[in-house]
Structure formats: structure tokens, C-alpha cells
Amino acid sequence: MSIVSLPEIMGPAFEQRYGVAAFNAVDDITMEGVIRAAELSRSPLIIQISVKTVKFWGAEVIKDTFTNMAKRVAVPVTLHLDHCPDPEVAKTCLEVGWNSVLFDGSGLSYDENFQKTLEMVKLAQQSGASVEGELVTVGGVEDGVGSEEEGELLPIEKEIEFIQETGIYCYAPPIGTAHGFYKAAPSIRYDRMEELVTATQMPMVLHGGSGLTNDVFQRLIALGAAKVNISTDLKKTYADGFRTYLEAYPTKYDPLKLITAVRDDVVKMAQAYFKIFGSEGKA
Numbered sequence: 001m002s003i004v005s006l007p008e009i010m011g012p013a014f015e016q017r018y019g020v021a022a023f024n025a026v027d028d029i030t031m032e033g034v035i036r037a038a039e040l041s042r043s044p045l046i047i048q049i050s051v052k053t054v055k056f057w058g059a060e061v062i063k064d065t066f067t068n069m070a071k072r073v074a075v076p077v078t079l080h081l082d083h084c085p086d087p088e089v090a091k092t093c094l095e096v097g098w099n100s101v102l103f104d105g106s107g108l109s110y111d112e113n114f115q116k117t118l119e120m121v122k123l124a125q126q127s128g129a130s131v132e133g134e135l136v137t138v139g140g141v142e143d144g145v146g147s148e149e150e151g152e153l154l155p156i157e158k159e160i161e162f163i164q165e166t167g168i169y170c171y172a173p174p175i176g177t178a179h180g181f182y183k184a185a186p187s188i189r190y191d192r193m194e195e196l197v198t199a200t201q202m203p204m205v206l207h208g209g210s211g212l213t214n215d216v217f218q219r220l221i222a223l224g225a226a227k228v229n230i231s232t233d234l235k236k237t238y239a240d241g242f243r244t245y246l247e248a249y250p251t252k253y254d255p256l257k258l259i260t261a262v263r264d265d266v267v268k269m270a271q272a273y274f275k276i277f278g279s280e281g282k283a
């Protein structure tokens, strides 16, 4: 069975210190592209979906498309809901069988976030699903969720308490990375990542992956980032793929050739990340 839980994918990655790419698929072309890439590279894979994309297609259509595509390959694949501040949307996804959700309560007070995350974990457990947690907002708006600025840091003891006592499986730490395109090289808090992993022995999630250098990826993965989110680069590859093909063949009207060209660009992009993150050959 190729469809597995988030811990079945992140657990071995955390232990062996490689990263699993979590691509924000937007449709069947991008989903099929990254799944195909995972099969070619023998890599585990996380498909994640933004709330905006859930609202566009519906949780069930996405789940069905994912199931049908994922069951054709042998590598382990899982379906995850990205940054979700609305418990109702997360609930809808869990009800139709998604494997995990990021309940993003970073806009709430500590106590409220703690309580709602705890409730989400209980709900997810009913269907064997897992929860990623977020306490301090990762900078940069992604698909309409979040804030341009990184949230104010909390004492590390609060973060450790949140990670250990809410029952979340993995955590999105505030380490200076951001969503969207980087205007300048970010200043990364490696020490924060190290302290959190040392204290909790829990896998971390690297947000704002697009645009980081290989060295930054590899250092953070070595410290315990077992899930590495790639959204902006996928969007760029997708849009550029259409543009390049249509500019090269302005009078060809063959949608399947167009889609194949775009899909193949997505495959190449994903395979390059599997190599950088060390997940190639791990499945």
C-alpha cells in the first residue's frame, strides 16, 4: 500500500536525517507530476494542499484524485492539509480521510492555540491521522493565509511545552525562514532548531523552503527538519512551464502536449529536491 500516515514517512526521515519534500499541489497535473517524480527517484513524498486549493476543488475531489494517483505507485505517499486556521476546514478533510493537517493557530493567543490544537489532535486520532502544530507565525503570506512578518518569538520553554503537551506529531518552528520569494538571504536560527529537537526529540517542519540554498537545507535537515515544504517553486515551475511551451508553439492547439510539457517540468523540479534533501532511493 503506497498511501501511509505522516509518521510512517517522517519517522524514518527524522531518524536517518534526510528530508521529505512536501509539495503544495494545486491540481491533477502538479499532483501527478510530483507522484511520478517520487516513483522515478524511489523517494517518499508528502502531497500538501492549501486551504485555498481545498476551497477551489473540494476536500473529497482532492482525496479521490490523490487516492487514485497514489495507489498506482509503490513509494509511500501521504496527503496533508497545509496552514489551516479554521478547525471546520480541517475537520472536513479529516472526515473524508486525509492523513494529516497543519492546524495553524499561530494567530491566536498561546492558551487558545494550545486548546484548539489539543482538540484537533483528538479529532485526528479518531481517523488515525496526525497533526502538525504552529505557535509562532512563519513570515510571508501563502495562499491568503498568514502574515508578512514573522510572529514574535516566545520563550523556548513555551514552545517545548506546546510540542510535548498538545500531542502534535511535528512542529513548524520559527527559525527565520519565510513563505514566497526571498528578497534577501534569510538569517536562519539554527540554534533554535537544534534546541527544540534536543529538548523534544520530535521531527520539525521546514516552511518557506523555496529559494533556500542547498547548504541551508542540508544543515536544517541534519538538525531534524524531516519535512521540507516547497510551494512557491512549484507554482513558478508550473506557470513558467505553460509560458515556455506556449511561447515556443503559439499556434499549436494540443492540450495534452502542453500538459505533458508542464508535468515534465514539475517532475524534474521534484526530482532535483529529492536529491538535495537526501530522500532519493529511500523508498
Ligand SMILES: [Zn+2]
Pocket: 083, 138, 142, 179, 207, 208, 229
Ligand atoms: Zn508554511
